[in-house]
Amino acid sequence: MEGAAIVEAWARRPPGVVGPVSQPVNGMEPDGPDSYGGHVTGGERGADVGILPLDQLLTRAGAAVGRLRARTIAEHGLSATALGVLSALSRERALSHRELAARLGVTPATLTPVVESLAAGGELVRNRDSGDRRIVRLSATDAGRARLTAVSAEVSATIEGWLPQPPADLELLLRGYLCAVVEATGSTSPRYEDGPRQDGAETNG
Incomplete structure (x- = not known):
């Protein structure tokens, strides 16, 4: 689903639906209300995540993506x-x-x-x-x-298949905001979790 359509679909969603329905990737189903795009209704599991405070929404989105990422990596025999x-x-x-x-x-x-x-x-x-x-x-x-190269490519493809893709202008805003969040929380030290560098460069420390 394109980014503009995501915003429109969110505005038109039925009550109790977490977000636009996504299709399983590699046989994996959404994890419930923490999985963006999952269609969950009923009781607490159907709580509208859109009304959460922004800090809680960031936490839930990050945790959901983290679980998907860890599970995808595990399918390749790695943690x-x-x-x-x-x-x-x-x-x-x-x-x-x-x-x-x-x-x-x-x-x-x-x-x-x-x-x-x-x-x-x-x-x-x-x-x-x-x-x-x-x-x-x-x-x-x-x-x-x-x-590393093989697994990173598979992980990226799986996650990109799950996540809604924003339009280019919105992606720039999201990147800027998330980078500001990382900096504000003091998490700017190097963390090597996303595979090889795309430019092929190496550093020594």
């Missing part, structure tokens, strides 16, 4: 954290375990089993730092980068 690891290591080579955890916003302990699994699958390698042998650096392998 969102594992995909984040491969993404981070494709952009910044030879990160230490602690540096990698900071990039992803998780604790080093949380990261340990993810790193172990990716290393066992040949998708990352460990090497001693040449300047300080006490430090172990992690790097993505060619196999890890290839998996």
